[in-house]
Amino acid sequence: MKRKKMNSLLLVIGLILAIWITLSIVVRKKGAERIAIIGSSINEYKALIIYDPDPIYNLDEKISRSFAKGLAENEWLSILSTVAAAKEIREKEQFDLYVFCANTYNWAPDKAIRDYVNNDNHLKEKKVVAITLGSGATKRSQRILEELIKEKGGRLIDSREYWLMKPNNKSKTKRSNIKIAVEMANTFGKEIAKKIKN
Structure with missing residues (x-):
């Protein structure tokens, strides 16, 4: 009887490890090349928003797009780009703001974003x-991303985290957590636009 329980336990542990390893490999791949322009080209302020699309939920694109719309409502032009497409962007030094949106995998920012920041001069x-972004345990990932930005000489003006599972707003637990995060990112974009203009 004990041997059967032990075999069952080992099987469950093996399956969990196999799933975790498979997911870790899948999410390390760079996403597709996509670039979008949000806002008017006559706007005085310009932002470059870089993300690497998540192959499962793609919350990062939703958050990045919502943040860009918040900026656009305050007369900003945003170039929304995946890491894979960012190599096509010329004159990267022309932007007034750089935004990095990173998923959390294994308690660290996704590799594509880390590599991009490391190689950005x-x-x-x-x-x-x-x-x-993450399911809920993002503090370490957030700290790593912030430190990396500072190491590259960037002036970190703000940093936020949004979650898939952990409530983004504890007073609105009946609404979709993703919708709440998207709304919060839009508000965050508006706040940053005003902060930089003033």
């Missing part, structure tokens, strides 16, 4: 916003 003395 345009951040010195530039204003930067960090957005960290």
